Amino acid sequence: MVFGATGFVGRLVAAYLGQHAPAGVRIGLAGRSADRLASVRSSLGAAAADWPLMVADSADPASLAALAGSSRVVATAVGPYSRYGLPLVEACARAGTHYADLTGEVLFVRDSIDRYHDTAVGSEARIVHSCGFDSIPSDLGVLLGHEGVRADGAGELTDTTLVVTALRGGVSGGTIASALDQLAETRADPVRRRIAADPYALSPDRAAEPDRGVEKELHGVSYDGELGGWLSPFVLAAHNARIVRRSNALLNWSYGRGLRYREVTRSGAGPVGVVKAVATSGVTSGRTWLAGAAIGFPPVRAVIGRLLPSPGQGPGELRRRRGFFRLEIHTRTTTGARYVVDVAAQGDPGYAATSVMLGESALCLALDADRLPARAGVLTPAAAMGLPLVDRLRGAGMTFDVKRRDAGVGG
Secondary structure (H helix, E strand, O other), rough: EEOOOOOOOHHHHHHHHHHHHOOOOOOOEEEHHHHHHHHHHHOOHHHHHOOEEEEEOOOOOHHHHHHHHHOEEEEEEOOOOHHHHHHHHHHHHHHHOEEEEEOHHHHHHHHHHHEEEEEEEOOEEEEEEEOOOHHHHHHHHHHHHHHHHHHHHHOOEEEEEEEEEEEEEOOOHHHHHHHHHHHHHHHHOOHHHHHHHOOOOOOOOOOOOOOOOOOOOOOOOOEEEEOOOEEEEOOOOOHHHHHHHHHHOOOOOOOOOEEEEEEEEEEEOOHHHHHHHHHHHHHHHHHHHHHHHHHHHHHHHHHHHHOOOOOOOOHHHHHHHOOOOEEEEEEEEOOOOOEEEEEEEEOHHHHHHHHHHHHHHHHHEEEEEEEOOOOEEOOOOHHHHHHHHHHHHHOOOOEEEEOOOOOOOOO
16 A cells, blocks of 8 residues: 555655556555545556555544555655654554655654554564665665675675765655754754764664764765765765664674764765865755754745745656666675675656655565565564565666675776
């Protein structure tokens, strides 16, 4: 069941499933308006003509219980999740229904863990957060790197950096709303602020995490010859890194208790590279400043709301098709070996590529039960689905490629 099917991303997910789900898979659409759901279904063509429709609202627990109770998997694009997500998580956890979302909100995931992990374990539900560009490339990329290192007997992962080498795409209105909501919450509550700032905020057992000293996201610009040039912050780094660290802990720290993980953007090695890096860093800082201004000054938020996409809005088909991303995950191991995992996809990361990732996550949860790890609760993509999801995404056109690179970058 696709919940939020009348929203922009929800429609893209429904369209993807209509085109790529195997014959015989029952797909349904859920949302607040029966008329709008019927309109979406009719726009998907003959393949969707008999898809069931279900009216459900995040503010109506009974409707969510009915939705979860009648579904094997619910894929939800209804955000910001901190506002609308927890009632559906509860309904799925109680019903034993698998769940997948697109959240990039650390505090929402933390609340989901604290309130419903044990319930989901008891019902054998897999509650899987961050099944889009946040955070599948990061989470599955590191998992795949670990698998390559393990197969070679090359030790455990230590210093690991995801490097964004190329990216074209827009930011969604839902992402903007989520970021503003989390910023407002952390500014208002010092306890929540400390949780959001903790690199291990999503750990299943914070006290069991090894002490590796300070682990912070990159701020500003730095040069790293080993990684190939000038580095600047990556806007999704904070959430993605916490998901990767949770995966490591859920997998009994199998990546290595010495794992240190971060994410950056690379802009090249020469003078042009440093200019691009400074510009990227400036844009990231500017976004943070604007977000803070929007929280503190309602008129600023009103102006931002007129200039940026609102939840439910997004780019046209041509821009979605022309988007892409290319990432490299560089890691060292305890034996001194070096590996690089290439992760790439065609399509706007936040829309086209994300609709593929969420769609394939839902199919994986629904159809690959015999291949999935015997694990339930509030999970990550790597812990819940792992290599079966990698296989699905490769089949859908994504690149996941592990290489041993002991000779150096490009060697």
